[in-house]
Amino acid sequence: MSEKRIVYLDHAATTPMVDAAIEAVTAHLRDGANASSLHASGRRARRVVEESRERVAQALDCRPGEVVFTSGGTEADNLAMKGIYCARHAADPRRARILTTAVEHHAVLDPLECLAEKHGANVELLPVDADGRLDLAVLRASVERDPSSIALVSVMWANNEVGTLQPVDEVVAVAAEHGIPVHSDAVQAVGAVPVSFARSGVDALTVSAHKVGGPLGVGALVVRRETDLQPLLHGGGQERDLRSGTLDVPGVAGFAAALELAVKQRSEAAEQRASLRQRLVAGVQAAVPDAVLNGPGPDSWHEQRLPGNVHLSFPGCEGDSLLMLLDARGIECSTGSACSAGVPQASHVLLAMGRDDDAARSSLRFTLGHTSTEADVDALSAAIAGCVERARAAKL
Amino acid sequence: MRVLAAMSGGVDSAVAAARAVDAGHDVTGVHLALSRNPASYRSGARGCCTIEDSNDARRAADVIGIPFYVWDLSERFHEDVVENFLDTYAAGQTPNPCLRCNEKIKFAAVLERGLALGFDAVATGHYAVLREGADGVEMHRSVDAAKDQSYVLGVLDQHQLRHSLFPLGGSEKTDVRAEAAERGLLVADKPDSHDICFIADGDTGGWLREKLGERATHERGEIVDDATGEVLGQHAGSYGFTIGQRKGLRLGTPAPDGKPRFVLDIEPVSGTVRVGPRERLAVQRLTADKPRWCGAAPSGPLECTVQLRAHGEEHRAVVRVEGERVDVELLDHASGIAPGQAVVVYDATRVVGSATITATERVEASA
Numbered sequence: 001m002s003e004k005r006i007v008y009l010d011h012a013a014t015t016p017m018v019d020a021a022i023e024a025v026t027a028h029l030r031d032g033a034n035a036s037s038l039h040a041s042g043r044r045a046r047r048v049v050e051e052s053r054e055r056v057a058q059a060l061d062c063r064p065g066e067v068v069f070t071s072g073g074t075e076a077d078n079l080a081m082k083g084i085y086c087a088r089h090a091a092d093p094r095r096a097r098i099l100t101t102a103v104e105h106h107a108v109l110d111p112l113e114c115l116a117e118k119h120g121a122n123v124e125l126l127p128v129d130a131d132g133r134l135d136l137a138v139l140r141a142s143v144e145r146d147p148s149s150i151a152l153v154s155v156m157w158a159n160n161e162v163g164t165l166q167p168v169d170e171v172v173a174v175a176a177e178h179g180i181p182v183h184s185d186a187v188q189a190v191g192a193v194p195v196s197f198a199r200s201g202v203d204a205l206t207v208s209a210h211k212v213g214g215p216l217g218v219g220a221l222v223v224r225r226e227t228d229l230q231p232l233l234h235g236g237g238q239e240r241d242l243r244s245g246t247l248d249v250p251g252v253a254g255f256a257a258a259l260e261l262a263v264k265q266r267s268e269a270a271e272q273r274a275s276l277r278q279r280l281v282a283g284v285q286a287a288v289p290d291a292v293l294n295g296p297g298p299d300s301w302h303e304q305r306l307p308g309n310v311h312l313s314f315p316g317c318e319g320d321s322l323l324m325l326l327d328a329r330g331i332e333c334s335t336g337s338a339c340s341a342g343v344p345q346a347s348h349v350l351l352a353m354g355r356d357d358d359a360a361r362s363s364l365r366f367t368l369g370h371t372s373t374e375a376d377v378d379a380l381s382a383a384i385a386g387c388v389e390r391a392r393a394a395k396l
Numbered sequence: 397m398r399v400l401a402a403m404s405g406g407v408d409s410a411v412a413a414a415r416a417v418d419a420g421h422d423v424t425g426v427h428l429a430l431s432r433n434p435a436s437y438r439s440g441a442r443g444c445c446t447i448e449d450s451n452d453a454r455r456a457a458d459v460i461g462i463p464f465y466v467w468d469l470s471e472r473f474h475e476d477v478v479e480n481f482l483d484t485y486a487a488g489q490t491p492n493p494c495l496r497c498n499e500k501i502k503f504a505a506v507l508e509r510g511l512a513l514g515f516d517a518v519a520t521g522h523y524a525v526l527r528e529g530a531d532g533v534e535m536h537r538s539v540d541a542a543k544d545q546s547y548v549l550g551v552l553d554q555h556q557l558r559h560s561l562f563p564l565g566g567s568e569k570t571d572v573r574a575e576a577a578e579r580g581l582l583v584a585d586k587p588d589s590h591d592i593c594f595i596a597d598g599d600t601g602g603w604l605r606e607k608l609g610e611r612a613t614h615e616r617g618e619i620v621d622d623a624t625g626e627v628l629g630q631h632a633g634s635y636g637f638t639i640g641q642r643k644g645l646r647l648g649t650p651a652p653d654g655k656p657r658f659v660l661d662i663e664p665v666s667g668t669v670r671v672g673p674r675e676r677l678a679v680q681r682l683t684a685d686k687p688r689w690c691g692a693a694p695s696g697p698l699e700c701t702v703q704l705r706a707h708g709e710e711h712r713a714v715v716r717v718e719g720e721r722v723d724v725e726l727l728d729h730a731s732g733i734a735p736g737q738a739v740v741v742y743d744a745t746r747v748v749g750s751a752t753i754t755a756t757e758r759v760e761a762s763a
Contacts, residue, residue: 320465321513324465325513325514327463390512390513390514391513394512394513
């Protein structure tokens with residue numbers, strides 16, 4: 001079989017590593033030193049880690065001492081949910097409520113479900129509007145009902161499926177009135193929209209390396225020094241005792257290089273992605289006029305949506321069928337639905353936005369990144385009508 | 397051809413997919429997710445419906461070098477197979493869910509979706525032989541008689557057969573295992589699946605009690621001697637019984653002649669289970685409905701053989717078809733035949749078709 005050109009439109013799943021990150025990782029793969037060792041080699045490795053920490057801090061506008069390196073976004077989310085809840089609940093057992101949105105990533109929702117089942121947490125999934133944006137009035141009412149009973153508020157910066165930006169500033173303002181800590185999963189937002197830890201006022205922020213062109217398996221929880229947090233991993237006491245485990249020196253170096261570049265080029269990249277997004281939606285809707293854009297549309301997407309995110313429902317199709325047909329043509333995207341126990345489920349995000357099961361199952365997510373071109377978008381626009389026609393015929 | 401290979405995660409379907417590739421087809425693997433709650437289905441090496449099985453299928457597809465997807469057919473499977481299985485038992489009959497799955501899921505829902513998506517055929521690891529005959533595609537028993545699965549495929553019509561591939565039909569199972577090992581497929585020594593995939597622990601009676609308990613019109617019923625009408629005992633649900641069953645009757649009083657007693661009949665409404673000696677199980681004639689013919693329906697009496705259960709023996713028979721009704725005169729009497737089971741009709745090795753047994757006629761006790 002001849003190698004066909006791959007049109008990669010799934011950058012929200014992961015994006016190819018940028019050269020700067022590949023160079024940084026490979027430069028340290030042969031070092032063979034443990035950053036906790038006290039000898040010269042150990043000191044060299046430690047220096048790489050600390051310089052990387054400083055670069056990460058600079059890119060996220062936080063202090064180096066606030067960066068806790070983890071194995072990625074999922075671990076950082078787990079550390080924030082379980083770590084903050086357990087510490088706050090232990091300090092005052094009345095604090096049993098956790099407020100979050102119905103559209104969070106499973107890396108937030110599932111640890112919360114675990115806390116609810118096993119540790120007595122009372123988790124409230126706050127509703128979102130038709131665009132997937134948190135209803136602030138409901139948040140405010142829920143907080144004010146009994147602020148002293150809240151352990152934590154967690155609201156994602158940007159949604160991974162439909163790209164909707166959440167009103168993090170307003171959430172922080174409400175929580176701050178009562179001294180309630182706020183966590184935000186910014187895995188999708190960093191490098192796409194401006195993210196400043198210091199100015200946002202959040203207490204904890206989740207970041208992942210591979211979503212910004214860095215290596216897989218590295219991320220960080222940025223967390224204020226004064227935030228009370230119990231560790232998940234106990235051992236050698238690395239990362240201020242908050243996350244034990246020998247540091248992945250090449251990974252951390254690659255993370256810093258990629259993040260630095262992503263933040264530096266953010267404005268330009270966002271503009272380019274927004275223009276490709278415009279072209280993609282116009283091209284697909286010209287080919288399939290009844291395709292429905294989910295999430296904020298052209299009227300508001302400059303302010304309310306990640307520039308590289310497109311999420312479309314194709315009425316009468318199964319997203320699974322469409323994905324398979326596009327895949328066979330070398331066009332790669334995502335159904336955006338989580339795979340629960342091996343069986344694909346309708347997206348909880350779409351359902352929370354008020355779409356029905358059919359609409360949720362008929363959706364595809366196309367996400368743009370640093371390698372995306374007009375040719376990629378045009379290839380999709382050229383292929384989509386034929387695929388939709390077939391997928392409609394194939395609907396069970 | 398563009399071929400959709402249904403991959404259960406077992407050795408047979410993996411080798412079937414690999415052979416389809418070797419035959420020059422453009423093959424895509426699909427694993428069918430049939431359970432709405434995989435943990436409740438048979439797990440580990442014995443089933444085809446768990447995450448482990450799905451991963452085995454995915455790894456086999458990697459080794460073969462074909463694209464692979466999981467298709468969620470759990471709703472359809474539940475409606476068309478599991479519910480039908482329960483309904484049939486509730487009506488005092490004995491269903492065969494594998495035939496039902498082939499008729500409604502693998503060679504219907506999956507095939508139709510595949511055809512619509514641009515595929516030409518579905519390939520499976522079933523042991524049966526397809527060949528072009530004078531009147532279309534014929535299905536024959538497989539070369540490996542012990543593995544022959546033509547019985548559970550007897551529900552396929554000409555359209556379905558035209559779009560099916562059974563690459564293993566000409567092989568012995570031992571050769572298929574050896575070939576899997578040679579091809580580097582890690583499932584080569586995975587045990588064969590048996591029993592019913594959606595009953596996790598293999599305890600059909602317990603599963604039926606749990607599922608049908610609230611549905612049953614009766615909680616208990618009587619076990620009655622068919623000849624004398626004497627009540628011999630009580631039972632806790634007639635769905636736990638199958639015609640021809642001997643074990644588990646728990647009758648206190650032995651038969652006067654000391655011979656074992658067997659379930660002869662189940663009355664679904666009253667829940668009465670009739671028992672009697674082995675001779676009374678012998679059946680000389682049966683009627684069936686819902687026929688499915690692989691090609692044209694037989695016209696006029698057909699001297700043939702019939703098979704009445706999976707891996708059951710062949711009986712010489714004369715089959716007469718009148719529209720939806722099929723009459724089978726058994727020249728070799730059969731024993732322990734339950735309504736709900738499928739009668740599959742063979743002309744030598746060729747499958748003619750199948751029908752669902754509705755009634756049986758016992759051999760009258762000769763004086």
